[in-house]
Amino acid sequence: MFNLSLPLRLQLSLIIVIGTALLKYHAWSNLIGYGAITLIWTWSLQVPIPKLGRLLGSELIFLSLVALPLGWERASFLLLRSIICLITMNSFLLTLPPHSFGIALKGLPIPTGLKENLILAGQYLEILLSEVAQMQRGAQLRGLNGRGGWLRYASTSMIGALYLRTLDRAERVYTAMLTRGYNGKLPLDSALNPKERFILITVGVVGTCITVSSYL
Secondary structure, X not given: OOOOOHHHHHHHHHHHHXXXXXXXXXXXXXXXXXXXXXXXXXXXXOOOHHHHHHHHHHHHHHHHXXXXXXXXXXXXXXXXXXXXXXXXHHHHHHOOOOOOHHHHHOOOOOOHHHHHHHHHHHHHHHHHHHXXXXXXXXXXXXXXXXXXXXXXXXXXXXXXXXXXXXHHHHHHHHHHHHHOOOOOOOOOOOOOOHHHHHHHHHHHHHHHHHHHHOOO
16 A cells, blocks of 8 residues: 555545536546556555445445436446545545544645534544444344344434444543533644645646547
């Protein structure tokens, strides 16, 4: 894996996704260019392919239902463009270390208040997913194996229990933050080193050229 900081990895992923999304319709050669960049990006991050395939497969089911009514020619372009965007962001998310979503958000040029809310939302989302995983393990220990067993286990009462457990866990996390000096603001300063800025500018220029050329 290239030794890239988390903020830089997120910014590079967003450049690829935004550039791909802004491509002119039916610009196949430009789309293939972004596809090649995405494959290089996935390889450089050393993404676990089985996990990426499972995640991408579930997402494509929804995308197919949305795109296919538009006609085969238009749907094929939209699906391929969506696949490139999904592979890029899924590759970033699957290689993101635990509890590092906030670190990755530091370098984004967005208002500080919004950035703090996104960081806290990401932190509490991880707490929610952790509690869901614990409840799934509890269901398996009780003999409820498979998807159907888990769905029977996730009744209204269990959803309420999940909410209470997540709320209690979030309160403990907040108390720990206060103990460590949290005063309502997060340390959000993050500057890229010269090498990382060069990489970001280079990829940004290449992406801009590919996207703009699709309209020429």
